[in-house]
Amino acid sequence: MGGALSITLGSLLYPSMLGVQTVSGAPARVVAKPATGTLTEADRDFVVKVRSAGLWEYPVGQTASKKGTTKAVRSAGEQLVDGDAALDAACRDVANQLGIALPNQPSPQQQSFESRLNAERGRQFDTDLATTVRATNGQFLTTIASVRTTTRNSLVRALADQANDTVLDHITAVEKTGLVDFGQVLVQETTSPSLPAQSLTPPPAVAGQPQVVLTPPANSTVSPSPTVG
Template sequence: MLRRINGTALIIAALVATLGALAFPVWSYADRSGTGEANLNASSVATQWGPLSATDRDFLVKVRLAGLWELPAGQQAIERAPSEATKAAGDHLVVGHTDLDRRARDVAAKLGVELPNQPTTQQQEWLRELTAASGDEYERKFANILRAAHGKVFGLIGQVRHTTRNTLIRQLASDANQTVLDHITMLEATGLVDFDALAREAASGSTASPSGPSMPRDGQAPLAPVPATPTGDQSFTSRPVPPTVMPMP
């Protein structure tokens, strides 16, 4: 009798263990705390224009901060730069950030996001560095400090434009993309941007090994790529985007 009870108990225990093993994946899937999706949802706020994530709010603040220091930097360039190219870049900074700041403040008011009224400590330091410089040194610092700052925010704009679920933030990201690209173009048109320094700075913060096609060989032309063209006889109504015209310094 005792053996029969022990055998029954073992069978019940085995069944419980089996059911537990089968149920565990379901429980672990349902409890997604700590995952990227859970963190996204936990940091998001519901609005009538779609969820507003922490990244969205950070982007909105960064747009505001950019205007708080780049606009006065642009005004300073108009007043102090020796060359017309740098003055023109300053003009674009002032006009672009005046408009973008207005858009950012409007979006922030609708979404209930508090915006700063002072640049960051680093941004204030950049302004002081520009103020202390003059002549050719001033122009070089202006072109390179502003170009580096715009390049960094350019990546954030692309990320936000790609991932945001909020229509107001998506529109602001589109507007910011055009404004920042215009400023980058004008800063590069001064002919003073140190692209080697930009590349070294980017490489110093990268840990991944570079990938891509093998390096070209001297005296050996690569195989000509096959053109990407549509097939069939469809008709198309759109037209290619005109190539960017780079202003000459």
């Protein structure tokens, strides 16, 4: 991978597939006690992070499925779209049941991921896509594990289970391209954040604005969400 790409990734990637900062300094604080179990600020942040992740990765997957230069890259793009659409449906369902407000746009950092990839072509696009998705999804596994082991809410627990499966599927898909720069991935997964909080926080949805829906592909192979019903 060229030096220019390494510098770009180094300045943009962190901390996870979401690029979303924890909005609270008291993650264990209880914010509600629904029938599905006590809800903490960490739980609420996690649901927002899942939503924000799909809002940048889904359109990037659509782009990859069209302009990827290899079959493996195009296939990875299709898997991103399929998995993110199903996970977003589960996320919106959970948020509705728990009264959690969701964003309609990803964070500024995540928007920069999408803008950069949209501007790239050929081998540069393929390599940047694979490395960016691998690094962000790899980092997010830590967040998922933390929430899964600490939450007392059954809906959040089920969402974490589905997020874990989706993230692992996406990691596998981009690794199959053979284009992941694992050295750069390791740097990004172990580097402390340097971006300001506003760059890592998705803007709140505009009042009265219809909720953005990530439409599943016609040939979707993802099983129905276990969080619904």
